[in-house]
Amino acid sequence: MSEAPVGLNSTVSATHRDAAPPRPLWQVIFVRPETLTFVLLVLAIFAGGQLSPYFLDIRYILDSFTLTAELSLLALILTLVIIAGEIDLSPASAMALSACLFAYAMSFDWPMWICVSIGIGSGLIMGAINSALIIGLQLPSIIVTIGTLTLYRGLAQVIAGDKSIRVPEWYIGIDKVQVLGLPAPDLIFILAAIALAFLLGMTVWGRQIYQTGTNETAAIYAGIRTRRIKAVLFLATGVTASIAGMIFISRLGSVRYDLGLGGELQMVLMAMLGGTYIFGGRGTILGTFLAALLLSVISTGMTTANLLPATQLCVLGVLLVLSIIATNFIYSRTQR
Amino acid sequence: MGQLGSQQTLIEARGISKSFAGVEVLRDVDLHLYRGEIHALLGENGAGKSTFAKILAGVHRPTRGSIALNGDVVEIQNPLAAQRLGITLIHQEPLSFPDLSVAENLVLGRLAGSPWSKVPWKEIEEEAAQLMTLLGVDIDVKRPMRGLSIADQQMVEIARALASDSRLIIMDEPTAPLTPKEVETLFSIARRLRDEGRTIIFISHRLEEVRALCDRVTIFRDGNKVATDTISNLTDADIIRLMIGRSLREYLKKQDAQIGDVALEVKGLTKAGYFKDISFAIRRGEIVGLGGLVGAGRTDVARALFGIAPADKGEILIKGTAVAISDPAVAIDHRVAFVPEDRAIAGIFRTLSVEQNITAAVPEKISNAGIINFSTEHEIATDSIQKLSIRLASMRQPIGELSGGNQQKSILARWLLTDPEILILDEPTRGIDIGVKAEFYDMIGELAASGRAILLISSELPELLALCDRVLVMSEGRITADIPRAEATQESIMHAAVPRSAEVRAS
Numbered sequence: 028m029s030e031a032p033v034g035l036n037s038t039v040s041a042t043h044r045d046a047a048p049p050r051p052l053w054q055v056i057f058v059r060p061e062t063l064t065f066v067l068l069v070l071a072i073f074a075g076g077q078l079s080p081y082f083l084d085i086r087y088i089l090d091s092f093t094l095t096a097e098l099s100l101l102a103l104i105l106t107l108v109i110i111a112g113e114i115d116l117s118p119a120s121a122m123a124l125s126a127c128l129f130a131y132a133m134s135f136d137w138p139m140w141i142c143v144s145i146g147i148g149s150g151l152i153m154g155a156i157n158s159a160l161i162i163g164l165q166l167p168s169i170i171v172t173i174g175t176l177t178l179y180r181g182l183a184q185v186i187a188g189d190k191s192i193r194v195p196e197w198y199i200g201i202d203k204v205q206v207l208g209l210p211a212p213d214l215i216f217i218l219a220a221i222a223l224a225f226l227l228g229m230t231v232w233g234r235q236i237y238q239t240g241t242n243e244t245a246a247i248y249a250g251i252r253t254r255r256i257k258a259v260l261f262l263a264t265g266v267t268a269s270i271a272g273m274i275f276i277s278r279l280g281s282v283r284y285d286l287g288l289g290g291e292l293q294m295v296l297m298a299m300l301g302g303t304y305i306f307g308g309r310g311t312i313l314g315t316f317l318a319a320l321l322l323s324v325i326s327t328g329m330t331t332a333n334l335l336p337a338t339q340l341c342v343l344g345v346l347l348v349l350s351i352i353a354t355n356f357i358y359s360r361t362q363r
Numbered sequence: 364m365g366q367l368g369s370q371q372t373l374i375e376a377r378g379i380s381k382s383f384a385g386v387e388v389l390r391d392v393d394l395h396l397y398r399g400e401i402h403a404l405l406g407e408n409g410a411g412k413s414t415f416a417k418i419l420a421g422v423h424r425p426t427r428g429s430i431a432l433n434g435d436v437v438e439i440q441n442p443l444a445a446q447r448l449g450i451t452l453i454h455q456e457p458l459s460f461p462d463l464s465v466a467e468n469l470v471l472g473r474l475a476g477s478p479w480s481k482v483p484w485k486e487i488e489e490e491a492a493q494l495m496t497l498l499g500v501d502i503d504v505k506r507p508m509r510g511l512s513i514a515d516q517q518m519v520e521i522a523r524a525l526a527s528d529s530r531l532i533i534m535d536e537p538t539a540p541l542t543p544k545e546v547e548t549l550f551s552i553a554r555r556l557r558d559e560g561r562t563i564i565f566i567s568h569r570l571e572e573v574r575a576l577c578d579r580v581t582i583f584r585d586g587n588k589v590a591t592d593t594i595s596n597l598t599d600a601d602i603i604r605l606m607i608g609r610s611l612r613e614y615l616k617k618q619d620a621q622i623g624d625v626a627l628e629v630k631g632l633t634k635a636g637y638f639k640d641i642s643f644a645i646r647r648g649e650i651v652g653l654g655g656l657v658g659a660g661r662t663d664v665a666r667a668l669f670g671i672a673p674a675d676k677g678e679i680l681i682k683g684t685a686v687a688i689s690d691p692a693v694a695i696d697h698r699v700a701f702v703p704e705d706r707a708i709a710g711i712f713r714t715l716s717v718e719q720n721i722t723a724a725v726p727e728k729i730s731n732a733g734i735i736n737f738s739t740e741h742e743i744a745t746d747s748i749q750k751l752s753i754r755l756a757s758m759r760q761p762i763g764e765l766s767g768g769n770q771q772k773s774i775l776a777r778w779l780l781t782d783p784e785i786l787i788l789d790e791p792t793r794g795i796d797i798g799v800k801a802e803f804y805d806m807i808g809e810l811a812a813s814g815r816a817i818l819l820i821s822s823e824l825p826e827l828l829a830l831c832d833r834v835l836v837m838s839e840g841r842i843t844a845d846i847p848r849a850e851a852t853q854e855s856i857m858h859a860a861v862p863r864s865a866e867v868r869a870s
Contacts, residue, residue, distance in 0.1 A: 229734055229735055230730070230733050230734050230735060231730045231733050231734075231735060232733060234719065234726070234735065235726070237715065237719075238712050238715065238719070238723060241712040241713065241714055241715055242708075242711070242712050242713065244708055244709045245708070245709050245710055245711060245712055246723075247690075248671065248691060248703055248709045248710070249691070249724045249777065250690075250691045250692040250694070250695040250724050251723070252692055308712075308714060308715075309714065
């Protein structure tokens with residue numbers, strides 16, 4: 028072999044067809060979906076500031092974020108599922124069913140650990156059902172989770188009927204609890220984001236999630252147990268849904284079967300707005316984190332501006348479509 | 364043109380060349396096809412015969428060159444245009460609409476009338492039945508395509524060609540999935556079509572079929588047409604020589620390696636529908652070639668050894684111990700590595716960095732308690748890149764930005780990091796520039812010299828001859844030869860690789 032070995036940083040004139048030149052650094056940093064999300068977030072805060080001076084107060088933003096903290100928490104774990112090349116549309120329903128079971132157990136004055144076990148256990152079982160169908164039977168996750176979305180919501184209604192299930196007074200008000208100067212749900216969300224960002228960015232396991240989503244066949248050939256990774260992700264989504272349900276109940280004081288109805292739309296929207304690629308393999312927790320904040324600011328802003336709920340829904344729909352277009356565009360530029 | 368003896372030219376192809384992504388796969392091919400002849404196209408895998416046929420059928424468009432039909436130059440833009448010109452390509456496994464009836468498949472794309480007019484079911488069925496009678500086959504035209512045997516599906520394709528009054532019918536390896544009786548039926552129909560004055564192009568690997576059916580034969584090699592002649596003027600030996608007649612490259616020379624103990628032994632490995640009763644052994648330091656035609660089951664054996672699609676029956680012994688390899692992770696634990704044939708599908712993570720691609724199979728080497736040590740990863744990848752002289756702009760660029768050869772080196776680097784004792788290489792030099800190929804040959808030699816057992820699957824005979832200590836040849840799912848280096852020639856390998864229909868089927 029006569030050629031001089033070429034490593035990193037060597038000033039090789041990458042001759043004709045060996046490799047494309049690297050992208051300039053500014054592009055690597057700025058032409059990425061997270062940057063876009065961040066810019067939108069700043070713009071949204073300023074636009075909100077025009078509507079009401081409260082928007083420029085960080086406290087106001089933090090307090091209003093508690094309204095979407097549960098769904099944001101679920102969006103974080105959903106981000107991992109989407110990066111792995113799958114989708115889970117059932118967590119909002121799973122959250123409702125688990126929360127109903129949890130509240131129901133509490134209404135019997137059972138010991139707290141039993142109630143929590145029932146709540147978490149139900150989430151685990153729902154996650155297990157999803158993974159058995161998707162990984163065990165090799166069915167497409169979009170269809171399976173549309174099915175279980177309906178099923179879990181239906182079961183919640185069967186169990187709870189149309190009535191609200193109240194929880195004891197002492198359990199109510201997690202959003203009023205301040206820890207380190209933050210409302211507790213916000214803190215849980217931030218800690219979860221840090222933990223998942225670490226998992227995704229710094230561990231072998233996170234690396235393998237990206238590899239699975241990028242090219243599952245190649246991942247299998249490289250000895251990566253992709254089925255196990257996906258199964259764990261669906262289970263984790265189920266458990267996260269039950270935790271989100273417990274936070275939700277504490278905030279609302281009671282639960283009905285329609286808890287978080289349509290929440291899957293917002294979760295997917297957060298992941299997409301944050302630059303997660305719907306076909307897997309790309310996305311970051313930071314992106315979803317920023318998108319969750321952005322969405323909270325937009326929703327609060329729209330409410331402040333007295334937009335009708337129906338109009339707000341339209342805005343969300345438009346945002347979802349635009350975010351997919353933007354993400355695809357950016358990725359198509361960087362993928363050769 | 365036109366008259367040539369008593370023969371009338373139907374198609375005159377001039378200077379046909381075709382490149383895919385800058386790689387020339389067909390070079391200046393001139394060919395005359397006469398009316399009323401059956402013309403065989405022969406050649407090794409990738410010699411260009413199928414590409415040429417697909418150009419005639421409008422599937423590909425030539426990069427250069429012209430095609431004249433009955434003396435008029437024509438542009439064959441797409442398969443539909445070919446159909447209108449009376450050229451039909453019959454696929455080995457016909458593409459059809461499995462849930463529509465035979466009759467509906469026959470008239471597909473030919474139904475006239477406005478979108479709202481009533482479908483003339485009765486006429487369609489009558490016409491279809493007539494065609495079937497014409498062909499002399501007994502197929503109920505009201506049945507759905509699904510459930511028809513492949514032979515019957517081919518008949519429907521042929522019937523479709525007749526329905527559109529095709530003048531040129533191209534059959535691309537039609538006999539591979541057929542039984543001998545079905546082959547006979549196909550041949551008698553082909554002869555009848557010829558006698559009606561139609562032209563048939565017949566692509567096959569089976570020499571005796573070509574001999575039994577065809578009038579003239581054209582042989583391709585490395586994208587060139589090397590000969591066209593009447594079949595009776597050529598012996599089998601002539602044909603094989605013309606097919607492979609490359610000169611051996613001088614630099615291809617196996618290094619001497621110490622041959623040691625048996626590293627991998629396979630006994631009676633069988634997977635229904637893929638391969639049967641595969642037994643062989645590879646020693647440390649030995650390079651064993653696995654030759655054969657595409658579809659002979661070579662890759663399937665490799666996939667079974669690596670646990671991707673395990674075999675149903677048989678034993679795999681690694682260093683004398685029987686092991687159950689149920690998935691690739693187990694294979695890696697047993698220090699088996701597999702560089703797959705199709706890089707894009709089973710090798711690279713296109714959008715991820717070169718670095719991540721290289722370290723994908725050795726997570727334990729780059730991490731501590733599951734947490735990645737980025738500087739260790741960086742060192743390991745840098746080291747691999749230097750050892751294999753992978754040429755790139757930055758280790759952090761997506762691997763998709765590298766050339767094919769450098770992508771392939773990165774995948775090889777990935778597997779070398781697992782420090783394999785048994786290395787399976789499936790067509791490792793396909794789609795790679797000549798210069799990089801030579802580097803690969805050197806590397807494979809060095810790997811064997813360092814005491815690894817290597818199974819090299821290749822369709823390039825010179826590669827097998829130059830590198831291997833022994834060459835196993837597979838044909839139709841079985842090992843048909845085990846040829847030591849001293850006796851291995853292109854002829855002996857090809858002889859074992861080309862299916863001998865009668866023999867194989869009798870067993």
